Amino acid sequence: MSNHHVIIFDGVCNFCNSSINFIIKRDHSNNFVFAPMQSPAAQKLIADYNVENVGFDTFLLIKNGKCFYRTNAAIEIAQDLRGA
Numbered sequence: 001m002s003n004h005h006v007i008i009f010d011g012v013c014n015f016c017n018s019s020i021n022f023i024i025k026r027d028h029s030n031n032f033v034f035a036p037m038q039s040p041a042a043q044k045l046i047a048d049y050n051v052e053n054v055g056f057d058t059f060l061l062i063k064n065g066k067c068f069y070r071t072n073a074a075i076e077i078a079q080d081l082r083g084a
Helices: 014-026 040-048 070-081
Strands: 005-009 032-036 060-063 066-069
Touching: 005 014, 005 040, 005 070, 014 032, 014 070, 032 040, 040 060, 060 070, 066 070
Parallel strands: 005 032
Antiparallel strands: 005 060, 060 066
16 A cells, blocks of 8 residues: 555545545546544544544545645645646
């Protein structure tokens, strides 16, 4: 998993799930793996990266050892989907 970027999202949010489906369809290089925020794996990553004020509206990307939040996460994801 070290060469993949991890997207943490609200697993019960329909909008979030639609966004994940959008990414999956366009991630031809299989750069991303996904973890619902409610999962133990996501909770461990949130703790490991000392992410504060995590609510169910929080959208996170862990990429190259850095954690990106909300809009910054979306921008980073979009850059990796370009040209696919």
